[in-house]
Amino acid sequence: MSYATDLTETSASRAASTDTAPSQVHKPGQCTRANEVISLVGDKWSVQIVMLLGTGRHRFMEIKRAIEGISQKMLTVTLRGLERDGYVTRTVYPTIPPKVEYELTDLGLDLLEPLRALGSWALANHDRVVAARTAYDARAKAK
Amino acid sequence: MSYATDLTETSASRAASTDTAPSQVHKPGQCTRANEVISLVGDKWSVQIVMLLGTGRHRFMEIKRAIEGISQKMLTVTLRGLERDGYVTRTVYPTIPPKVEYELTDLGLDLLEPLRALGSWALANHDRVVAARTAYDARAKAK
DNA sequence: CAGTATCCGTTGCGATACTG
DNA sequence: CAGTATCGCAACGGATACTG
Numbered sequence: 001m002s003y004a005t006d007l008t009e010t011s012a013s014r015a016a017s018t019d020t021a022p023s024q025v026h027k028p029g030q031c032t033r034a035n036e037v038i039s040l041v042g043d044k045w046s047v048q049i050v051m052l053l054g055t056g057r058h059r060f061m062e063i064k065r066a067i068e069g070i071s072q073k074m075l076t077v078t079l080r081g082l083e084r085d086g087y088v089t090r091t092v093y094p095t096i097p098p099k100v101e102y103e104l105t106d107l108g109l110d111l112l113e114p115l116r117a118l119g120s121w122a123l124a125n126h127d128r129v130v131a132a133r134t135a136y137d138a139r140a141k142a143k
Numbered sequence: 144m145s146y147a148t149d150l151t152e153t154s155a156s157r158a159a160s161t162d163t164a165p166s167q168v169h170k171p172g173q174c175t176r177a178n179e180v181i182s183l184v185g186d187k188w189s190v191q192i193v194m195l196l197g198t199g200r201h202r203f204m205e206i207k208r209a210i211e212g213i214s215q216k217m218l219t220v221t222l223r224g225l226e227r228d229g230y231v232t233r234t235v236y237p238t239i240p241p242k243v244e245y246e247l248t249d250l251g252l253d254l255l256e257p258l259r260a261l262g263s264w265a266l267a268n269h270d271r272v273v274a275a276r277t278a279y280d281a282r283a284k285a286k
Numbered sequence: 287c288a289g290t291a292t293c294c295g296t297t298g299c300g301a302t303a304c305t306g
Numbered sequence: 307c308a309g310t311a312t313c314g315c316a317a318c319g320g321a322t323a324c325t326g
Contacts, residue, residue, distance in 0.1 A: 037265035042185035086275025097287040122180035132229025
């Protein structure tokens with residue numbers, strides 16, 4: 001499938017249209033490509049870690065302590081994934097005990113912007129979602 | 144944990160800071176709240192469906208055909224979730240055969256904006272990610 | 287400290303069959 | 307057409323133990 005995600009497509013241009021006709025531009029394959037990147041957001045921990053690293057360079061254990069609830073295993077796995085995708089760099093200091101620092105790359109810093117936009121939106125609209133959920137569940141319960 | 148996602152925090156304000164000190168504002172609980180909403184993005188299909196509905200009202204089978212690879216079950220489940228969270232409305236026309244239409248609510252339309260930003264970013268930076276992955280795998284293979 | 291390795295329950299999700 | 311119900315596998319991800 002493909003939904004219009006062209007850089008030219010503004011949300012304002014659509015906001016007004018209430019017609020039923022799906023007269024948008026559709027280019028197959030765009031979604032697939034977009035999802036390859038977005039799926040990272042789908043990850044339970046990736047977003048949180050990128051956001052945290054947005055505050056600067058951090059050590060492994062620092063991150064673990066900061067991200068409440070993450071297991072050592074998942075932190076390692078997630079960081080590897082982020083490194084592989086080019087979002088973070090991993091710097092090892094061969095000391096005893098070892099010291100490893102993680103930091104966002106330029107790509108990671110770039111990603112931070114749309115991520116922050118989403119985070120802000122989430123925070124701002126959290127209550128509306130919760131309210132919707134409560135209302136829905138109440139209707140469902142009343143059957 | 145909590146990373147600074149304050150509406151006041153701009154990406155520019157951080158972009159310049161290269162210091163190691165994590166001297167950001169941290170308010171516990173914000174992440175939890177934000178994640179409650181962002182986890183929707185983590186879903187494999189939700190984003191695609193919201194984006195598609197951004198092009199207008201659609202019937203069940205229309206969506207199924209548009210979202211390549213989705214099963215009937217997952218479409219139903221995902222749409223229910225989106226409805227519960229207040230992103231889409233479900234309108235049933237009690238005809239034979241039945242006709243059900245899905246459409247974004249105001250909340251859903253609002254969400255579209257940060258989602259489109261992310262989608263645009265993903266499309267624009269897809270190649271950088273793929274390049275990073277290839278390079279990483281090459282280094283790993285060379286061991 | 288920063289991992290790696292193993293076990294193992296839970297969940298996600300597709301395939302299939304059936305219904306109003 | 308638009309679902310619901312059931313099965314079954316594969317993955318996700320937590321707990322624990324071990325290592326340089």
